[in-house]
Amino acid sequence: MIKDYIKLIRPKHWIKNFFVFAGLIFSLNLLHLGYIIKSLEAFAAFCLASSAVYILNDIFDKEKDRNHPIKNKRPIASGRISVPIALVLFVIFLGGSISLTLMLNIPTLIILVLYILMNFFYTIYLKHIVILDVMIIALGFVFRVMAGNFAIGVPSTNWILLTTLAISLFIGFGKRRHEILLIDKDPHTHRPVLGHYNVQLLDYMMIISVTLTIITYALYSIDVEVIKKFGTNKLIYSVPLVIFGVFRYMYIIFKKGGGGDPADIVARDKYIIIDVILYVLVIVGILYLKI
Numbered sequence: 001m002i003k004d005y006i007k008l009i010r011p012k013h014w015i016k017n018f019f020v021f022a023g024l025i026f027s028l029n030l031l032h033l034g035y036i037i038k039s040l041e042a043f044a045a046f047c048l049a050s051s052a053v054y055i056l057n058d059i060f061d062k063e064k065d066r067n068h069p070i071k072n073k074r075p076i077a078s079g080r081i082s083v084p085i086a087l088v089l090f091v092i093f094l095g096g097s098i099s100l101t102l103m104l105n106i107p108t109l110i111i112l113v114l115y116i117l118m119n120f121f122y123t124i125y126l127k128h129i130v131i132l133d134v135m136i137i138a139l140g141f142v143f144r145v146m147a148g149n150f151a152i153g154v155p156s157t158n159w160i161l162l163t164t165l166a167i168s169l170f171i172g173f174g175k176r177r178h179e180i181l182l183i184d185k186d187p188h189t190h191r192p193v194l195g196h197y198n199v200q201l202l203d204y205m206m207i208i209s210v211t212l213t214i215i216t217y218a219l220y221s222i223d224v225e226v227i228k229k230f231g232t233n234k235l236i237y238s239v240p241l242v243i244f245g246v247f248r249y250m251y252i253i254f255k256k257g258g259g260g261d262p263a264d265i266v267a268r269d270k271y272i273i274i275d276v277i278l279y280v281l282v283i284v285g286i287l288y289l290k291i
Contacts, residue, residue: 001080004080004081005081007075008055008076009051009054009055009093012263013054014047014051017043017050017144018043020039020042020043020148020151021148022145023148023149023156024039024152025283026287027152029152030284031288038104038151038152039151039152042100042104043148045097045098045100046115049097051093052094053116053123055086055089055090055093058074058075059083059086059087059090060123062076062077097112101147108147111147111150114143115147118136118143122137128192129193130197133193134169134176135172137168138165138168138172139168141165141168145160145161157226159216159219162216163216163220166216167209167246170246170249173202173206174202174259174262175259175260176202177202178257178260179191179194180202181199181257182260206250210250213246214239214242214243218236220235221236221238222235230287231290234291235283235286237286238279238283241275241279241282242279244275245275245276248272248275249265249272252265
């Protein structure tokens, strides 16, 4: 029973909320205890909010999920957790997330509310609109970065927001591609919007998105204002790690047939894990230790 509740709130997907810490790291406040606490509060708020969104989505999609080869095992779709109990959990998690952001500041609260509202409309309608469905998911990651910045009172960097949008689009289109291949017979009956996609179109969109990811991050690393802010031009040395990370993800999608669960890929693929660790070490070394 406890496993069903854990599966319902999807804690392994909280890894997506680490985008909240981008502002803390790139504002050179990683060693500021007060900012660390505020960032952790924002992270916790988005963990609760994202779980509330997952619960709501599972309630709305329970009938379609019952016909899905994988999603039919979800707690609500399988009947192991009733809708009334799920709604109670939804209210608890939603209230908890709003309460945490109220303890921070109004701008962070506004971003969180926008995130929740956007996902609500996504659940009831927007996920059926081709391309916009993935853009909504990508904007959710952009909102995470913005919330992290607002939480500690630092301005958002346009290059970082663009990079976040691009890599999120790449991951989102990869997920749609996996869904089409997983349900090769009438995929639109499981998710109507899939009827407007095909593998070739998604491949093109993924290539464009990953190209934008690398370009925007590279331009960020050599931007004059960024170099002046950090007092170093060595941020460009982190670009190869970004390139390897996205290329490795592409390999998993195109060669291994993955992409259905981005959080699972990031948490399980040892090469991506090593790449992320090295990236963090390089960023800390360049920005904080001035290596």
